[in-house]
Structure formats: C-alpha cells, structure tokens
Amino acid sequence: MRAGTGNLLDFGTNFCYYSISRRFPCVIRHMGRTMELSRETLESIGHYVRGNLRDWLREEATADLPVLLERSVRIEEELKAQRELMQQGFGHLERSVGLMERRFEQVDKRFEQSDKRLEDLRLDMNARFQEMHGYTTRWFTVISVVLVILSISGIANIFLG
Numbered sequence: 001m002r003a004g005t006g007n008l009l010d011f012g013t014n015f016c017y018y019s020i021s022r023r024f025p026c027v028i029r030h031m032g033r034t035m036e037l038s039r040e041t042l043e044s045i046g047h048y049v050r051g052n053l054r055d056w057l058r059e060e061a062t063a064d065l066p067v068l069l070e071r072s073v074r075i076e077e078e079l080k081a082q083r084e085l086m087q088q089g090f091g092h093l094e095r096s097v098g099l100m101e102r103r104f105e106q107v108d109k110r111f112e113q114s115d116k117r118l119e120d121l122r123l124d125m126n127a128r129f130q131e132m133h134g135y136t137t138r139w140f141t142v143i144s145v146v147l148v149i150l151s152i153s154g155i156a157n158i159f160l161g
Helices: 039-160
Strands: 008-011 014-019 026-030 033-037
Touching (some): 033 039
Antiparallel strands (some): 008 014, 014 026
C-alpha cells in the first residue's frame, strides 16, 4: 500500500479514497463500500504492521538475494572486461605516442641537417663574395693605375708634343 497524492491510496490495482480528521474516525471507501475505522483500530493495525514489518522485509530481501548476487557477479565480470579493454586501448595509445615521438625526432634531425647545409652554403657564398671582392679590388686597382698612366702620358704628349 502506497500513499498517493491527496487522499488516494493505491492497493496494487485497486484504489481507495480515505479521509481522516481529529473529530471523526478514518473512513475508507472502496468499490462503493464504506468502512469506518476507530482510532483504537488504527493503532492496533499500526502496532501489528510495526511488529511484522522487519520479518516481511527480511523475507523479501532473502527472496531477491540470489538474483541480486547473480546480477552483481555479472556486473563485476562486465567491469573486468571493460577494464581489460581500457588497458588494451591505453597500450595502443602508448605505442602510437611512441611512434609519434620517433617521427618528431626524425623531423628534428632533418631540420638540423637542413640548418647545417644552409649554414655551409652561407659560409661558401661568403667565401666566394670575399674572393670576388679581392679580384674586383685588384682589377680596379690595375685599371685605375693604367688610366692614371694613360692620363699622364696624354698630358705629357700635349705639353711635349
């Protein structure tokens, strides 16, 4: 029996309407019949229910115990299977992370090799520019000396000539 909202009691598939007040005894109407219960009757029912409630609950609990034990065993087995799957997933994840780390190390090595090649090219180009600068400076000096000599000889021809 469950107490519903308002003044409706649910007895499985049958419903009873009741009313209780301090001045009047409990009145129960069910399927067109009315029954009045006095306060003493209600107290004796309450005493009877309180006295037997533990036994009733114990009987209910022991009846459901094998079902509950079986259900808990199934749940434990399922949790064990899920734990094993999770451990496998973590193992795959660790291997994948290891592969990614190796790839990153390979990429780092390639970048280092590229940096070294670029540095070598830069040094080679600087050496070539220095060499070209030396040739240019030497030839510029030769040409300047030749032009000065020609200029002096031209001036000398004008005055001597």
